[in-house]
Amino acid sequence: MVYSEQKLMATPDQDKSFPFPPGFLWGAATSPTQVEGHIENEWTQFTASDGGNCHIACDHYHRYPEDIDWMSRLGLNAYRFGIEWSRLQSAPGAPLNPAALAHYVDVLDQLRAAGITPMVVLHHFSNPPWINARGGWTNAATIACFEDYVRKLVAALKDRVYLWNTFNEPDTYACVAYLMGGFPPHRKWKLGQFRRVVENMARAHVKASRIIRREGLAGLKPQVGIAKNWTFFHAYQNYSLWDRATAWVCHYTFNKFVLDAFLGRWRRRASTFIGLNYYGRVRFHHFRAMIPASGTPIKDIKSFGFVCDDMVERYPEGLEKILDYLHRKFRLPIYITEHGAASDDEPFRELDLQRNLQALHRSMASAVDVRGFFYWSLMDNFEWQFGYTKKFGLLGVDFRDAKLPRTMKPLAEVYSRICRENAIRAAQPTVAED
Numbered sequence: 215m216v217y218s219e220q221k222l223m224a225t226p227d228q229d230k231s232f233p234f235p236p237g238f239l240w241g242a243a244t245s246p247t248q249v250e251g252h253i254e255n256e257w258t259q260f261t262a263s264d265g266g267n268c269h270i271a272c273d274h275y276h277r278y279p280e281d282i283d284w285m286s287r288l289g290l291n292a293y294r295f296g297i298e299w300s301r302l303q304s305a306p307g308a309p310l311n312p313a314a315l316a317h318y319v320d321v322l323d324q325l326r327a328a329g330i331t332p333m334v335v336l337h338h339f340s341n342p343p344w345i346n347a348r349g350g351w352t353n354a355a356t357i358a359c360f361e362d363y364v365r366k367l368v369a370a371l372k373d374r375v376y377l378w379n380t381f382n383e384p385d386t387y388a389c390v391a392y393l394m395g396g397f398p399p400h401r402k403w404k405l406g407q408f409r410r411v412v413e414n415m416a417r418a419h420v421k422a423s424r425i426i427r428r429e430g431l432a433g434l435k436p437q438v439g440i441a442k443n444w445t446f447f448h449a450y451q452n453y454s455l456w457d458r459a460t461a462w463v464c465h466y467t468f469n470k471f472v473l474d475a476f477l478g479r480w481r482r483r484a485s486t487f488i489g490l491n492y493y494g495r496v497r498f499h500h501f502r503a504m505i506p507a508s509g510t511p512i513k514d515i516k517s518f519g520f521v522c523d524d525m526v527e528r529y530p531e532g533l534e535k536i537l538d539y540l541h542r543k544f545r546l547p548i549y550i551t552e553h554g555a556a557s558d559d560e561p562f563r564e565l566d567l568q569r570n571l572q573a574l575h576r577s578m579a580s581a582v583d584v585r586g587f588f589y590w591s592l593m594d595n596f597e598w599q600f601g602y603t604k605k606f607g608l609l610g611v612d613f614r615d616a617k618l619p620r621t622m623k624p625l626a627e628v629y630s631r632i633c634r635e636n637a638i639r640a641a642q643p644t645v646a647e648d
């Protein structure tokens with residue numbers, strides 16, 4: 215769907231380019247439930263708002279060799295993906311399933327052969343069924359189970375992986391599963407459970423980090439961090455006390471509380487990097503979140519003049535702000551572990567990418583240490599409660615065709631050029647009204 219009436223126009227100094235440092239990682243990201251298919255976790259029985267499910271998804275579990283070829287064609291030098299816990303352990307303390315482990319070893323070997331650096335995510339919105347049956351992350355006993363899993367996994371993969379991303383967006387997971395009811399186990403307004411999930415995950419992160427750093431030392435020198443989703447929450451009208459209060463509560467709960475839990479005081483030492491997932495902003499008007507993802511009608515959003523993709527408001531200047539904040543506060547290297555836009559309007563997505571990469575470049579020029587950027591997502595996939603309606607992919611996937619053919623989208627050509635040149639061009643698209 216098209217939300218912007220914006221067009222791209224090249225500027226005259228089109229050929230000037232802004233380089234990134236040598237060795238900068240240019241990647242794409244996915245998660246197991248969204249792309250692999252054939253998975254047994256809490257999402258298996260889930261039906262999304264479009265009637266879709268994750269049973270086959272992109273069949274990446276079987277088609278990873280082809281997908282790695284696509285990554286090479288795109289010129290990526292990095293890939294962020296998850297290893298699915300539910301495939302590897304069938305009970306607390308169980309040995310890792312050899313076939314599933316062999317699968318991921320092969321994925322890693324094929325990535326290495328293609329010169330692509332892996333970043334492995336350990337938890338991305340899903341748990342093994344036996345963990346869910348015991349209350350998931352509301353139960354502190356899950357921490358020890360996770361530790362056991364991580365110890366075994368790191369021992370098996372330490373020669374192949376050095377970038378470990380423990381938890382993906384604990385804030386989103388705890389919020390949508392325990393406050394908004396959108397993710398399994400579909401709880402609503404359970405603030406106590408929300409807090410417990412975040413706190414248990416934060417403790418598990420500290421423990422996993424110790425294991426990864428100790429075990430991993432015998433292999434490649436490990437780096438470890440979480441991926442924090444950062445959304446800006448603002449009031450549309452500053453004089454509206456209620457909207458300001460709503461924005462403040464959201465900021466406090468999803469940004470400050472979660473960041474403090476994972477990185478506050480001595481816990482900062484548990485991370486060697488910060489992963490930042492950045493999409494944009496949510497503005498409130500009369501308590502309503504003015505974004506498509508919360509169901510606000512597009513015509514209302516448009517009447518405010520907000521630029522949104524199919525999910526949230528775009529706010530590229532926010533990327534610079536949050537990078538600067540994280541850099542000053544924590545003094546840790548940063549990876550942009552996710553950024554992307556969902557839309558059928560490819561020029562719009564190109565504009566969004568350009569603007570966000572310009573913001574990134576400006577931050578790095580002002581000494582913020584960013585080591586890599588992962589586009590969300592490598593391909594169109596199962597977008598949780600929204601099913602297959604949100605098109606985030608660099609590659610398109612035709613879900614009506616049983617063979618699930620992948621195709622290169624126009625944005626992929628643009629991103630591919632950036633990855634190969636390790637630079638963005640000055641051909642800054644300027645915005646023109648229709």
Ligand code: FCB
Pocket residue numbers: 245248382383386443491552590597598606
């Ligand atoms: C992030 C999630 C990812 C995907 C993108 C659009 O919050 O980590 O799985 O849903 O948003």
